[in-house]
Amino acid sequence: MATQTSTSQKESFAALLDESLGTGKGLEGAVLKGTIVALDGDAVVVDVGLKAEGRVPLREFEKAGEQDGLEVGGSVEVYLERMENKNGEVVLSRDKARREEAWTQLEKLFEKNERVTGQIFGRVKGGFTVDLSGAVAFLPGSQVDIRPIRDVTPLMHTPQPFQILKMDRSRGNIVVSRRAVLEETRAEQRSELVANLQEGQVLQGVVKNITDYGAFVDLGGVDGLLHVTDISWKRINHPSEALHVGQQLKVQVIRFNPETQRISLGMKQLEADPWEGVAAKYPVGAKFTGRVTNITDYGAFVELEPGIEGLVHVSEMSWTKKNVHPGKIVSTSQEVEVMVLDVDPVKRRVSLGLKQCLANPWETFAAKYPAGTELSGEVKNITEFGLFVGLPGDIDGMVHLSDLDWGRSGEDAVKDYAKGQTVNVKVLDVDVEKERISLGIKQLSEDPFAGAVENVKKGEVVTVTVSSVQEAGIEVKLADGAIGFIRKSDLSRERSEQRPDRYAVGEKVDAKITNLDKKTRRITLSVKAKEMDEEKQAVAEFGSAESGASLGDILGRALAERDAKAAKRKKAKEEREDEDEE
16 A cells, blocks of 8 residues: 555656656647746847746847847747757747747738738749748739839838738748739729819829820829820920830829820920910011921921920022922031021911021122123023023023024024033023023124114015025025015915915015014015005006006006116116226
């Protein structure tokens, strides 16, 4: 009996001893509450009520930001990894204790679908690692933001909200999303923004995307279009010249359609309109210096000040270069002097002139080379109208076909000239307004027609030589070289004799000058008129048919009288010639 009692007492004592010292085998992997008994250099000594104390590295408290609250006698929760190590110490961990605490808290938040706070602290394949108060979660790259982000550095080590997408405690797997939080927040902001949106409202935005016609600006949950024409008062060919993706802007709501929720934005509307008072700033006729901003087929745009551009039409670029592309006269960014030709504030248009700031070569030519001046120049071009001749001042004058030769037609005379040939010309007229200079070549010599008809009068009978037989009549040459024409109907009184083929080239003919037009240089003659005059004269001198004499007798006497006078004149002429020879 004594033996049994002794044995029972020993077992009770062993149980008390185990309870006191604790084998702790069932406690491994649990979170225990301990007391700080010492701060030993880089470790914290913690008593968790086991047979030995444990040491926790100080860095585990520093990582959690708890180092400032450590003091002997203070309480702290730790994770029991093993009962003892090779030194007989209990192996404890503050990190794992925090992790266990975090998992418990995160599971509660996950069940309630609530957000959690964490910090991105590392980069792994396919995404990033996030510290959720000790628990490590995975943040996929696609869940970082609504839009792809090239640089995540500004987001790292910064507390921010996340949404838990998936949790598996057995595998230690947590997947979170920052994008889900942003989208939810964005939706809330969008609803609030749209509800309060008004035209004229000024908002802050971020450039989301850039196209050829403008930029889409994120206003915080809703996008608006900033058209390229509303970015600045000055000319912008492409939005990328003034904006870049990610840029923060201050914009004004120009138009808002609540039904389609389309928002039109403007930047230039926040600045003063440079077109106000433009007519007073740029009066017609004034000269200014501007910069060429754009060149087109029809002219060049010149910026007078930021937001004010004027067009120099191709016709106002040069006095002499008429069919040249504007790009061959000016270049982009070139500083030029221009004159204001017209201002239309309503249409926001300013017409400018480039050539008006240069000397007008037509005025210069007219002052230096008045009508009558003789010059020489190169034949620049030959057209159906005449010759274009290069003149001083880099301008051209025209010699019309009718001013090439006195005696030949223009079509025949122009064949004597070739492009590049140097010719002498006389200035006939200068029209500064129409920018035309009339030149003449035949005017360099005296008009042979004027000399030929100087002693010839209308109504006079002259002896001419047939130079050409034509169907409509005969062309004749007067003694002084002038050319005349006798029409078919004027070749004779008798209809049967009105045939041009009765005459031969070189034949002498007496005819009366019926018309002498010095302006058109035409001499018209008539044999018929001469014969009728002779008949009237014969009747007057030798009687009439009423007096009893026949018309044949009268004409016979008249012809005989004429022949006698002619023979007398011939004899007198021969006598004078004989005297001259002696």
